[in-house]
Amino acid sequence: MAQPPQPSPESTPLLSMTGIVKQFPGVRALDGVDFQVRRGEIHSLMGQNGAGKSTLLKVLTGVYTRDAGQMLLDGRVISPRSPLEAQGEGISTVYQEVNLIPDLSVAENIVLGRQTQRFGFIDWRAARRQADAALARLDLQLDVSASLNSYSIAIQQMVAIARALDEECSLLVLDEPTSSLDQQEVARLFGVLRRLRDDGLGIVFVTHFLDQVYQISDTITVLRNGRLVGEWPAAEFSRIELIARMLGRDPASLTEAEAGAAPPSPVAAAEAARLVAHQLGRRGQLQPVDVEVGAGEVLGLGGLLGSGRTELARLLFGLDRADSGRVELAGRAVRRGQPRSAIAAGMGYSSEDRKVEGIIPELSVRENLILALASKRGLWRRLGRAAQEALADRYIQALGIATPDAEKRISELSGGNQQKVLLARWLAAEPSLLILDEPTRGIDVGAKAEIMALVADLKARGMSVVFISSELEEVVRSSDRIMVLCDRAALGELRGESKTEQAMLARIASAHQEVSGG
Amino acid sequence: MRRLLGPRMLPLAATGLVVVLLYLAAGAKFHDSNWFTYRVLRDLVVNNGVLGVLAIGMTFVILSGGIDLSIGSTVAFVGILSATLLGQGWSPPAVITLSLVCGVALGALMGWLVASFDLPPFMVTLGGMFLMRGVTLLINDSQIAITHPTYLASGKWPIHPAAGAWLIALVVALYLLHYTRFGRNIYAVGGSEQSALLMGLPVWRTKVAVYACCSLFAAFAGVAQSFVSLSGDSTQGVAQEMDAIAAVVIGGTLLTGGRGYVAGTVLGVLILGLIQSAIIFANINSWWTRIGIGLLLLIFVLLQRAIQQRVDRQ
Ligand SMILES: Nc1ncnc2c1ncn2[C@@H]1O[C@H](COP(=O)(O)OP(=O)(O)OP(=O)(O)O)[C@@H](O)[C@H]1O
Numbered sequence: 025m026a027q028p029p030q031p032s033p034e035s036t037p038l039l040s041m042t043g044i045v046k047q048f049p050g051v052r053a054l055d056g057v058d059f060q061v062r063r064g065e066i067h068s069l070m071g072q073n074g075a076g077k078s079t080l081l082k083v084l085t086g087v088y089t090r091d092a093g094q095m096l097l098d099g100r101v102i103s104p105r106s107p108l109e110a111q112g113e114g115i116s117t118v119y120q121e122v123n124l125i126p127d128l129s130v131a132e133n134i135v136l137g138r139q140t141q142r143f144g145f146i147d148w149r150a151a152r153r154q155a156d157a158a159l160a161r162l163d164l165q166l167d168v169s170a171s172l173n174s175y176s177i178a179i180q181q182m183v184a185i186a187r188a189l190d191e192e193c194s195l196l197v198l199d200e201p202t203s204s205l206d207q208q209e210v211a212r213l214f215g216v217l218r219r220l221r222d223d224g225l226g227i228v229f230v231t232h233f234l235d236q237v238y239q240i241s242d243t244i245t246v247l248r249n250g251r252l253v254g255e256w257p258a259a260e261f262s263r264i265e266l267i268a269r270m271l272g273r274d275p276a277s278l279t280e281a282e283a284g285a286a287p288p289s290p291v292a293a294a295e296a297a298r299l300v301a302h303q304l305g306r307r308g309q310l311q312p313v314d315v316e317v318g319a320g321e322v323l324g325l326g327g328l329l330g331s332g333r334t335e336l337a338r339l340l341f342g343l344d345r346a347d348s349g350r351v352e353l354a355g356r357a358v359r360r361g362q363p364r365s366a367i368a369a370g371m372g373y374s375s376e377d378r379k380v381e382g383i384i385p386e387l388s389v390r391e392n393l394i395l396a397l398a399s400k401r402g403l404w405r406r407l408g409r410a411a412q413e414a415l416a417d418r419y420i421q422a423l424g425i426a427t428p429d430a431e432k433r434i435s436e437l438s439g440g441n442q443q444k445v446l447l448a449r450w451l452a453a454e455p456s457l458l459i460l461d462e463p464t465r466g467i468d469v470g471a472k473a474e475i476m477a478l479v480a481d482l483k484a485r486g487m488s489v490v491f492i493s494s495e496l497e498e499v500v501r502s503s504d505r506i507m508v509l510c511d512r513a514a515l516g517e518l519r520g521e522s523k524t525e526q527a528m529l530a531r532i533a534s535a536h537q538e539v540s541g542g
Numbered sequence: 543m544r545r546l547l548g549p550r551m552l553p554l555a556a557t558g559l560v561v562v563l564l565y566l567a568a569g570a571k572f573h574d575s576n577w578f579t580y581r582v583l584r585d586l587v588v589n590n591g592v593l594g595v596l597a598i599g600m601t602f603v604i605l606s607g608g609i610d611l612s613i614g615s616t617v618a619f620v621g622i623l624s625a626t627l628l629g630q631g632w633s634p635p636a637v638i639t640l641s642l643v644c645g646v647a648l649g650a651l652m653g654w655l656v657a658s659f660d661l662p663p664f665m666v667t668l669g670g671m672f673l674m675r676g677v678t679l680l681i682n683d684s685q686i687a688i689t690h691p692t693y694l695a696s697g698k699w700p701i702h703p704a705a706g707a708w709l710i711a712l713v714v715a716l717y718l719l720h721y722t723r724f725g726r727n728i729y730a731v732g733g734s735e736q737s738a739l740l741m742g743l744p745v746w747r748t749k750v751a752v753y754a755c756c757s758l759f760a761a762f763a764g765v766a767q768s769f770v771s772l773s774g775d776s777t778q779g780v781a782q783e784m785d786a787i788a789a790v791v792i793g794g795t796l797l798t799g800g801r802g803y804v805a806g807t808v809l810g811v812l813i814l815g816l817i818q819s820a821i822i823f824a825n826i827n828s829w830w831t832r833i834g835i836g837l838l839l840l841i842f843v844l845l846q847r848a849i850q851q852r853v854d855r856q
């Protein structure tokens with residue numbers, strides 16, 4: 025195994041954090057972590073969910089105050105007490121969840137805090153121009169005066185990145201910026217990052233997509249359980265070794281262990297179900313489509329961002345009101361635009377946007393976990409406390425949720441672990457049809473495999489699943505059939521032999537050509 | 543133009559329409575041409591100018607996601623302070639300056655408590671309300687007439703002091719909210735405080751300034767009130783903060799913050815004023831004013847929710 029090489033002493037690093045300690049009630053999130061970033065380097069910070077990556081970056085940018093340790097930027101001691109001060113030091117940051125103001129326009133979200141002023145007045149025209157320019161760096165053209173929440177999560181994430189890039193900085197920090205982007209958008213972002221690196225910026229990058237790590241990074245630092253594991257040049261650090269270091273296991277034992285690990289099966293058999301949607305659509309959102317999912321079948325929805333995948337999921341579940349068509353689950357009609365009716369009929373929906381639609385930050389892990397089940401059972405058939413605790417513990421175990429206990433506030437969990445709780449919420453409700461919208465977003469490799477295994481397990485018990493993911497490979501692997509969507513319409517289905525990533529891409533590409541050709 | 547007709551302006555336009563319709567409907571009901579005279583319109587503005595200024599200040603705090611219950615007491619405090627000091631021979635500019643400074647100081651104190659210790663604005667400003675009312679009563683627990691010639695001469699000004707104050711407050715607020723960083727930061731803090739913090743916006747400073755601003759507007763309203771009533775009255779402005787909140791909400795600003803317009807607040811005050819005028823004009827028992835405002839507030843909140851949901855879905 026490669027030993028972490030000593031950092032070269034000849035040049036002072038751009039950023040040097042030493043002995044950083046951060047204690048939260050009940051958890052030592054960082055325990056004496058050292059972290060260095062040099063100029064002209066893209067540095068990936070890796071680790072499982074809850075390893076302490078976001079916490080380290082938040083200590084760096086003054087969101088959290090550290091309990092011990094020292095930080096040097098450009099050889100100067102820094103101690104920012106707020107993101108504002110960190111910006112003043114030349115650190116520009118994209119935080120893990122999209123942190124913008126949904127009600128304000130795209131332009132404002134980009135220029136907020138640094139608007140051009142003329143004679144004491146904000147120059148709105150300049151603001152729009154500045155926003156257009158910032159987005160153009162990412163090859164993005166938007167109506168910048170539309171409010172941010174009229175755009176998808178992916179676009180919002182791009183806007184957050186554009187905002188960070190628009191700032192004068194010497195260190196750029198990106199905490200899972202690509203979690204909801206598609207391949208093209210990631211490619212554009214990476215183009216920009218490489219250029220910035222060549223200009224001498226230091227860039228910190230966090231992601232759970234290993235492909236991306238190897239595409240972009242020069243150096244990799246691994247954290248585990250709040251401790252530093254080591255730092256390696258990306259070129260000399262194999263993928264299997266990276267995973268082993270993150271999980272704290274021996275690379276040799278890894279492959280067999282992964283193959284042998286049977287997923288725990290916490291879910292009782294759900295009764296057979298069959299979803300039929302006929303000519304379901306909504307003007308401006310999705311052209312009418314027919315959908316059928318049999319009992320024990322996984323239907324994948326494939327397509328690029330904005331193709332209508334999430335829109336279809338929302339219409340099925342009734343989050344948006346369809347203006348045509350009908351939905352039936354196991355023979356029961358689901359009333360349009362009424363998620364309650366969908367839940368009562370046995371549907372579950374794990375949303376892509378966990379921050380807005382998913383978690384309830386003030387409640388504990390246990391309370392968040394039993395929400396769907398409780399609403400399915402109704403007000404009068406409450407679950408006893410002991411039963412709730414047992415249930416919570418079972419899923420914390422099964423999904424490997426990193427939390428000291430079930431009573432911790434969910435907002436204090438790391439991003440990936442919150443996603444796992446959301447998933448557990450729907451699993452606990454034992455729906456007969458579960459819609460999973462980007463269930464693996466922001467989840468580490470180990471847990472990703474667990475989730476995929478869980479999907480397979482659910483299927484084996486007769487539950488129907490609608491599976492949505494930006495990672496085409498994942499869709500191909502876990503689905504029986506794939507419905508390909510493009511430009512908010514269904515292009516057709518892939519099954520059996522033809523169910524491959526290439527076939528899916530070819531379909532989408534030809535559809536695009538037709539559009540631009542005609 | 544596109545901005546004016548855009549979906550975000552729709553609720554505002556609808557509220558404006560309601561003002562006009564309310565006015566016309568009341569006129570049609572009365573079959574009385576007096577209703578459509580300049581006098582009625584003038585009274586509408588003049589009688590509601592002080593409330594107009596207060597509601598504009600309240601818009602700032604509500605936009606930031608807070609609330610301020612102390613403004614009614616501040617009006618009374620400024621009235622009593624002005625009357626007392628003028629009686630002791632202070633000059634009007636000195637009195638007005640001191641009043642405004644007191645307003646800013648009170649607001650900054652409350653803002654500091656809210657921002658630094660993360661206290662609920664409701665409690666802090668409730669404290670401010672009792673404090674100011676108490677101090678007012680301490681200075682003088684009755685009514686003092688103002689006899690200073692400058693104040694007496696205000697009747698001959700080209701513009702009524704209440705109307706003038708309202709106009710000044712409106713222009714200042716439009717400038718602050720739409721053309722300064724401070725104003726945009728208020729929207730951001732009200733929209734999502736956590737995000738505003740992570741975006742590197744000066745959240746603490748903004749919150750302190752918002753309360754200082756609101757109290758400044760309240761003190762300014764108090765100055766206007768003393769010109770209008772030519773007296774200081776320790777019972778002035780009781781529960782007026784509630785009228786201000788009602789006006790802001792009717793004007794379409796969300797109580798949770800981050801969304802709304804000062805222009806809406808102006809319309810909100812006009813709607814409250816119209817109901818009041820109509821009821822006086824029709825010679826009905828004035829308790830109906832309260833009942834009318836109460837019902838209207840409920841209807842309006844419902845209506846706005848409906849419009850907003852339509853806009854959001856598009
Ligand atoms: N505000 C907080 N209060 C209490 N505990 C916290 C808080 N924020 C994070 N933690 C804990 O600190 C640990 C590290 O969390 P962190 O968010 O840094 O993980 P991460 O490496 O970013 O994971 P992910 O990949 O899931 O984003 C976790 O155990 C988490 O529960």
Ligand SMILES: [Mg+2]
Nearest residue numbers: 078120438439
């Ligand atoms: Mg994280």
